[in-house]
Amino acid sequence: MLTQNPDDSIFNQLEAFGHKKVVFCSDPDTGLKAIIAVHDTTLGPALGGTRMWAYKNEVDALQDVLRLSKSMTYKSAIAGLNLGGGKAVIIGDSRKDKTEALLRKFGRFIKNLNGEFITAVDVGTNPRDMEYIRMETQHVMGVPESIGGSGDPTPIAALGVFMGIKACVKELYGNDNITGKTIIVQGIGHVGENLVKLLRDENAKVYISDINEELLGQIAKKYGAQAVSNNSIFDIDADIYAPCALGATVNTQTISKLKCGIIAGSANNQLQDETVHGQMLLEKGILFAPDYVINAGGIINCYSELMGFSKKRTMQLTENIYEATRNVLKLSKAENISTVVAANKIAEKRIADIKKVKSTY
Numbered sequence: 001m002l003t004q005n006p007d008d009s010i011f012n013q014l015e016a017f018g019h020k021k022v023v024f025c026s027d028p029d030t031g032l033k034a035i036i037a038v039h040d041t042t043l044g045p046a047l048g049g050t051r052m053w054a055y056k057n058e059v060d061a062l063q064d065v066l067r068l069s070k071s072m073t074y075k076s077a078i079a080g081l082n083l084g085g086g087k088a089v090i091i092g093d094s095r096k097d098k099t100e101a102l103l104r105k106f107g108r109f110i111k112n113l114n115g116e117f118i119t120a121v122d123v124g125t126n127p128r129d130m131e132y133i134r135m136e137t138q139h140v141m142g143v144p145e146s147i148g149g150s151g152d153p154t155p156i157a158a159l160g161v162f163m164g165i166k167a168c169v170k171e172l173y174g175n176d177n178i179t180g181k182t183i184i185v186q187g188i189g190h191v192g193e194n195l196v197k198l199l200r201d202e203n204a205k206v207y208i209s210d211i212n213e214e215l216l217g218q219i220a221k222k223y224g225a226q227a228v229s230n231n232s233i234f235d236i237d238a239d240i241y242a243p244c245a246l247g248a249t250v251n252t253q254t255i256s257k258l259k260c261g262i263i264a265g266s267a268n269n270q271l272q273d274e275t276v277h278g279q280m281l282l283e284k285g286i287l288f289a290p291d292y293v294i295n296a297g298g299i300i301n302c303y304s305e306l307m308g309f310s311k312k313r314t315m316q317l318t319e320n321i322y323e324a325t326r327n328v329l330k331l332s333k334a335e336n337i338s339t340v341v342a343a344n345k346i347a348e349k350r351i352a353d354i355k356k357v358k359s360t361y
């Protein structure tokens, strides 16, 4: 008889998240400990990055992969892609534990899924790692351009966020002109820097913050942005807050301080609690662009690679994020529901509709 705490039970968690399949990959020879989660494949193969992280324990790793893979289902659905949602985590320190053998063994596990899961880069992995995985399976995207891949997806990810910001500006101000708007970009790494460039090209006033002081100085000088300390960003009277670093920066404490009318950035899971804080933002009248709607540029790039990469098509699909965001904002307004609930409804409807289409032989 199973004597498990119901909250820790793997099967209870799979049922709660609605997962199709979870694969535990163990290989003592290479030290590989990984979990691949296939959430939903109604729209197509489950595509999602592989994250390598030194999780405190296996329960945390499982929860992370279940949560992330489910959000990939929604992200691809709302972006109009024919992809399902999946994600993988490798348990370990990416700076110390990563070896060619470990990655290639992991590639073998992906190969055994026969295309049901396709991976790409995520936190702790890079295009070079994808090359090793590619040595064992074709089911990997985001490999370098030099070997036929789509290369660095971050300018595309930033373009998607920029489109999402414009859609919110249109909703609030009646036109989508960014010129003269004041924007705080928190985190000026790969996506953040590209976003700062796009915003400055349209003459927005940009404040930037990052824990990396050296980078902060460089980016401020390069684009004519104003560097601010991380502690003071919520005191700035800005039009838009663009979180591009970590998740959960939008919480009860920060919402009470925020003076902006729009939150739109690249970071995954910006709301500490989707239900509570989505509703709180609605009540405070702050437009929130759900992160999975506007940060879909990276997955669009991978999708394009899967279909035979075309830069033009990738740009078109990414520019569609403007319309996707507008639709979410319209539904949120029409039904007086949070933008997160609205986005989920749109994504779920597309999946349900296509499921019916596919049921006909």
Ligand SMILES: NC(=O)c1ccc[n+]([C@@H]2O[C@H](COP(=O)([O-])OP(=O)(O)OC[C@H]3O[C@@H](n4cnc5c(N)ncnc54)[C@H](O)[C@@H]3O)[C@@H](O)[C@H]2O)c1
Pocket (backbone or CB within 6 Å): 153, 154, 157, 186, 187, 188, 189, 190, 191, 192, 209, 210, 211, 212, 215, 230, 244, 245, 246, 247, 266, 267, 268, 295, 296, 297, 298
């Ligand atoms: N790279 C992509 O294509 C992509 C796609 C979708 C979503 N995202 C998400 O966007 C975010 C940024 O991705 P990235 O690829 O630019 O990552 P990155 O690691 O290149 O940049 C993150 C930046 O945030 C800074 N940072 C970390 N903690 C911070 C803190 N507490 N306050 C301020 N700055 C802090 C880091 O120093 C770094 O410069 C992540 O949440 C990522 O999951 C990225």
